[in-house]
Amino acid sequence: MINLQELRTRARDLLTKGEVRAVVGYRRGSRGMAAEPVVITRPEEAAQLVWDPSCVHNLALYLVEDRKLLKHRRQTPDKPIAIVAKGCDARAIVVLLQENYFKREEVYILGVSCEETGVFSDQKLMRRFGVNSQALTDARFDGTDYVVTSAEGEQRCAAREVMAERCLECRQPFPKVNDVVLGEEKARTLEAPFAALGRFEQTANTQVARWDFWKRQFDRCIRCFACRSVCPMCYCEECIVDSITFTVAPDTTAEEKANRVRWIQRSATGSENIGYHMTRALHLAGRCIDCGECERVCPVHIPLRLLNTKLERDAREKFGYEPGASIEVASLVSSFRDDDPNDFIR
Amino acid sequence: MHEQQQQQTQYEPKIVAFLCKWCSSAGSDLAGVSRIQYPANATPITVMCSGSVSPQYILSAFNKGADGVLVSGCHIGDCHYMEGNYYARRKLYMVSELLQFIGVEPERFRMSWVSAAEGTKYAKVVRDFVEDLRHLGPQDKLKAQRP
Ligand code: SF4
Numbered sequence: 001m002i003n004l005q006e007l008r009t010r011a012r013d014l015l016t017k018g019e020v021r022a023v024v025g026y027r028r029g030s031r032g033m034a035a036e037p038v039v040i041t042r043p044e045e046a047a048q049l050v051w052d053p054s055c056v057h058n059l060a061l062y063l064v065e066d067r068k069l070l071k072h073r074r075q076t077p078d079k080p081i082a083i084v085a086k087g088c089d090a091r092a093i094v095v096l097l098q099e100n101y102f103k104r105e106e107v108y109i110l111g112v113s114c115e116e117t118g119v120f121s122d123q124k125l126m127r128r129f130g131v132n133s134q135a136l137t138d139a140r141f142d143g144t145d146y147v148v149t150s151a152e153g154e155q156r157c158a159a160r161e162v163m164a165e166r167c168l169e170c171r172q173p174f175p176k177v178n179d180v181v182l183g184e185e186k187a188r189t190l191e192a193p194f195a196a197l198g199r200f201e202q203t204a205n206t207q208v209a210r211w212d213f214w215k216r217q218f219d220r221c222i223r224c225f226a227c228r229s230v231c232p233m234c235y236c237e238e239c240i241v242d243s244i245t246f247t248v249a250p251d252t253t254a255e256e257k258a259n260r261v262r263w264i265q266r267s268a269t270g271s272e273n274i275g276y277h278m279t280r281a282l283h284l285a286g287r288c289i290d291c292g293e294c295e296r297v298c299p300v301h302i303p304l305r306l307l308n309t310k311l312e313r314d315a316r317e318k319f320g321y322e323p324g325a326s327i328e329v330a331s332l333v334s335s336f337r338d339d340d341p342n343d344f345i346r
Numbered sequence: 347m348h349e350q351q352q353q354q355t356q357y358e359p360k361i362v363a364f365l366c367k368w369c370s371s372a373g374s375d376l377a378g379v380s381r382i383q384y385p386a387n388a389t390p391i392t393v394m395c396s397g398s399v400s401p402q403y404i405l406s407a408f409n410k411g412a413d414g415v416l417v418s419g420c421h422i423g424d425c426h427y428m429e430g431n432y433y434a435r436r437k438l439y440m441v442s443e444l445l446q447f448i449g450v451e452p453e454r455f456r457m458s459w460v461s462a463a464e465g466t467k468y469a470k471v472v473r474d475f476v477e478d479l480r481h482l483g484p485q486d487k488l489k490a491q492r493p
């Protein structure tokens with residue numbers, strides 16, 4: 001585990017010296033140990049910061065929110081914003097930098113290494129202990145196992161029993177791109193990359209089985225767009241799957257409004273939901289860094305990671321492309337190789 | 347049985363074919379002027395380049411009831427815009443993979459390289475496609491069920 005005091009001191013110093021205008025991090029929430037995202041601007045607030053396995057959120061989202069707000073206010077700040085970033089958050093930031101969403105000097109990456117822990121899955125905690133992180137008061141990692149403290153006292157369990165699925169498969173729990181990093185670059189892969197995807201493909205191994213599975217999933221999507229809202233990569237001001245995001249200015253004519261192409265209807269019906277999910281997955285191809293936030297926030301438990309990792313694996317195996325690995329390389333869909341797959345073409 | 351057979355013969359697959367202006371569209375014209383016989387099931391939509399075909403076009407065609415979607419462009423190396431078809435190949439590979447992943451029949455979406463001189467090839471691509479779709483029957487997985 002990293003030294004929490006050091007994290008707080010770093011954040012405090014950055015704010016005291018005026019090197020950054022704010023720090024995005026985690027603080028203790030109102031119930032139990034469950035962390036919540038926070039943006040602090042005053043040095044004394046740095047004492048609130050925490051870092052533990054309940055820090056599940058991908059904070060890169062708040063960089064995007066910050067950008068949108070600045071744009072709205074027509075402000076160009078002279079100082080960067082600092083962010084506490086674990087491995088996946090840092091990879092998300094790399095993608096945003098690669099896409100020139102903001103510039104490297106506009107963000108200060110206070111990296112934290114997950115080392116061997118990763119973060120909790122509340123669902124798994126429920127399954128294992130009957131409570132989620134809001135009912136825990138403490139969680140430690142003793143090198144092999146988790147020791148969690150709740151009303152029941154101390155209990156231990158193997159890390160894989162409570163760790164988020166994505167963390168078990170994580171290949172890069174260390175923020176490679178950073179301005180400073182706390183914790184060591186060590187990792188242990190508890191599951192092979194794409195293990196969950198592989199398991200799915202083994203069970204649903206026919207076209208009919210796959211369709212039965214996905215139809216069931218898509219049919220129950222309520223199109224709340226939580227998965228889109230939580231995704232740092234879904235930063236488009238206008239989203240083609242959602243007509244209410246289309247810009248309407250005072251001088252937009254009724255005709256212009258009527259003529260906007262609605263590729264996908266907003267109604268949560270089977271076919272439109274599929275349209276939404278295919279579009280979402282394709283727009284994230286080569287960009288999704290598998291922070292798993294979409295799946296975590298889905299109120300009806302649609303296994304969105306399967307769609308994301310399916311394309312991530314294709315990108316890796318067929319195109320040798322790894323999302324979030326480098327700021328300099330061309331993105332997946334703006335590059336090609338002579339030996340890209342061709343035998344599916346007649 | 348008899349009724350079923352009748353339905354089978356009545357079912358005419360609808361194909362939406364996105365053809366690039368410089369090669370495949372010219373290829374389909376050549377098939378026409380050469381009076382090559384091939385089924386009239388494909389509705390051609392000329393696009394400037396296969397690289398300009400957004401996955402959205404494909405999803406939308408299926409949503410509006412296409413039984414099959416074809417994207418056809420110039421052979422690799424022959425793109426009028428030098429590399430448009432390279433981008434198309436990469437992008438549409440993922441579309442095809444994703445559709446199969448959720449259980450859509452792989453035969454419903456296909457890509458081909460057809461040059462302006464390959465009228466015969468274009469006719470064959472469409473003929474084969476129609477044949478395959480006939481076996482599959484109508485596409486109702488992605489089709490909008492609107493009242
Ligand atoms: S996915 Fe990797 S970097 Fe992200 S929280 Fe889990 S272990 Fe850490």
Ligand code: SF4
Pocket residue numbers: 220221222223224225226227228294297298299300301302304
């Ligand atoms: S997949 Fe889940 S989170 Fe996303 S829109 Fe559907 S119900 Fe909401």
